[in-house]
Amino acid sequence: MASYSVLHGSVALITLQNPPVNALSAAVRAGITDAVQRTLKDPQVTSVVICGQNGRFCGGADIREFGGSMSGPPLVPMINAIEAMDKPVVAAIEGVALGGGLELALGCHYRIAHRQALVGLPEVTLGLLPAAGGSQRLPRLIGLPAALDLITTGKHILASEALKLGIVDQVTDGNALNMAVEFARRIVGKPLDPRRISTLPCPSPPDVDFLLDRVLAQVRKRARGALAPVACVGALRAAVFLPFAQGMEKERELMGALFDSGQARALQYAFFSQRLVSQLENHCCYWARYGLVPRHIAPEEILERCLYALTNEGFNILQDGMAAGPEDIDAIYVFGYGWPRHRGGPMFHAGQVGLARVLEKLEHYQHKHPDVPYLKPSPLLRRLVAAGSPAVQKWREFLNKDRVHSQL
Numbered sequence: 001m002a003s004y005s006v007l008h009g010s011v012a013l014i015t016l017q018n019p020p021v022n023a024l025s026a027a028v029r030a031g032i033t034d035a036v037q038r039t040l041k042d043p044q045v046t047s048v049v050i051c052g053q054n055g056r057f058c059g060g061a062d063i064r065e066f067g068g069s070m071s072g073p074p075l076v077p078m079i080n081a082i083e084a085m086d087k088p089v090v091a092a093i094e095g096v097a098l099g100g101g102l103e104l105a106l107g108c109h110y111r112i113a114h115r116q117a118l119v120g121l122p123e124v125t126l127g128l129l130p131a132a133g134g135s136q137r138l139p140r141l142i143g144l145p146a147a148l149d150l151i152t153t154g155k156h157i158l159a160s161e162a163l164k165l166g167i168v169d170q171v172t173d174g175n176a177l178n179m180a181v182e183f184a185r186r187i188v189g190k191p192l193d194p195r196r197i198s199t200l201p202c203p204s205p206p207d208v209d210f211l212l213d214r215v216l217a218q219v220r221k222r223a224r225g226a227l228a229p230v231a232c233v234g235a236l237r238a239a240v241f242l243p244f245a246q247g248m249e250k251e252r253e254l255m256g257a258l259f260d261s262g263q264a265r266a267l268q269y270a271f272f273s274q275r276l277v278s279q280l281e282n283h284c285c286y287w288a289r290y291g292l293v294p295r296h297i298a299p300e301e302i303l304e305r306c307l308y309a310l311t312n313e314g315f316n317i318l319q320d321g322m323a324a325g326p327e328d329i330d331a332i333y334v335f336g337y338g339w340p341r342h343r344g345g346p347m348f349h350a351g352q353v354g355l356a357r358v359l360e361k362l363e364h365y366q367h368k369h370p371d372v373p374y375l376k377p378s379p380l381l382r383r384l385v386a387a388g389s390p391a392v393q394k395w396r397e398f399l400n401k402d403r404v405h406s407q408l
């Protein structure tokens with residue numbers, strides 16, 4: 001939800017309340033929408049400040065809502081209504097203004113931030129693009145090159161850097177909310193048209209087509225099949241060449257394509273998995289509270305069972321002649337499935353660990369779990385170990401000889 005109060009008899013304060021990061025859930029959007037209506041109707045109110053509870057402006061749209069049917073007031077008309085207000089609206093940014101949180105701030109007429117606050121449009125890291133006007137407002141505010149960088153990488157930047165880029169108007173080492181309230185009182189009566197970012201042209205260099213094509217090529221190379229970074233460039237192209245309203249349509253169309261994609265679902269799953277795993281210690285407290293003694297499972301056991309079963313299947317694939325050499329399997333994992341390049345690939349990694357050790361581990365886990373077929377050591381792995389564990393670069397040659405031998 002969002003609370004509404006009036007300070008000094010004239011400054012309406014709208015406070016986002018959804019701990020821990022004040023994500024823009026349906027209840028928060030409804031609260032803001034109601035508060036905006038109250039502000040418009042109250043003749044005593046001459047300016048507005050929007051802030052977040054507990055020193056955090058807003059962590060963006062509520063990612064948990066993406067999995068279900070979304071209800072409540074939609075974000076885009078809500079932000080447009082804030083921008084259209086005829087009373088100045090100031091965002092007081094503390095903690096974070098990320099994703100939809102920054103898009104909300106960009107709909108305000110001014111942004112005052114704590115120097116250490118983090119701002120950014122990280123949607124791309126969730127397989128999405130900034131679809132509450134961020135892809136259309138940010139380039140109009142800071143120019144195309146800087147917006148391309150921020151939106152296609154999703155990086156968070158400090159408010160002090162955001163000030164240099166022109167994203168925020170002032171930063172403070174003190175209390176950003178107090179500063180925003182004082183600021184809001186001072187700017188009453190100043191013209192608001194130049195502060196409505198949607199009405200501004202998008203500053204872009206003369207060789208804009210060249211720039212967009214170059215960034216698109218870079219992004220495609222870096223993205224390795226990820227859809228969102230490419231869609232982000234498409235949305236920014238729209239910001240340059242289309243009027244705001246049509247740009248917003250394009251933003252929505254591109255978001256629609258990403259929204260239900262397997263990639264967005266996978267990246268959002270990864271976002272929550274990462275946080276869940278870091279809470280594992282609390283699970284231990286849960287066991288202790290109920291007097292249960294959990295079987296100790298070392299993280300290495302899970303890792304090794306997954307990893308060695310995978311490499312073992314790689315040896316079976318090589319033996320069956322489905323891949324000509326270990327490089328074919330490693331390239332699929334490094335380039336197609338994000339296996340860390342510095343670890344070479346699963347087959348190379350097996351060589352690094354030592355084939356005898358991989359075999360020993362597989363035998364150990366097979367003994368513990370005889371019903372899991374993937375843990376049964378591949379005959380090829382056994383033959384490689386028996387042949388003295390040749391280096392991975394020699395396996396292709398070994399396989400050729402092995403195949404010739406088996407045909408004789």
Ligand SMILES: CCCCCCCCCCCCC[C@H](O)CC(=O)SCCNC(=O)CCNC(=O)[C@H](O)C(C)(C)COP(=O)(O)OP(=O)(O)OC[C@H]1O[C@@H](n2cnc3c(N)ncnc32)[C@H](O)[C@@H]1OP(=O)(O)O
Nearest residue numbers: 023059060061062063064098099100122130131132256275
């Ligand atoms: C035709 C069909 C058309 C369809 C078109 C659809 C149009 C739909 C319009 C939608 C408009 C979209 C608008 C917007 O552009 C989209 C977004 O805003 S996506 C969200 C962007 N924000 C982020 O990516 C920020 C994510 N969060 C973080 O990076 C960090 O959490 C943080 C904010 C930096 C804080 O970090 P920490 O202090 O370390 O805390 P944790 O990370 O541990 O988080 C604490 C807790 O909060 C949960 N959480 C964090 N952010 C969110 C969030 N945005 N939504 C929901 N929950 C969030 C996090 O999971 C932790 O909870 P726990 O998992 O521990 O229970």
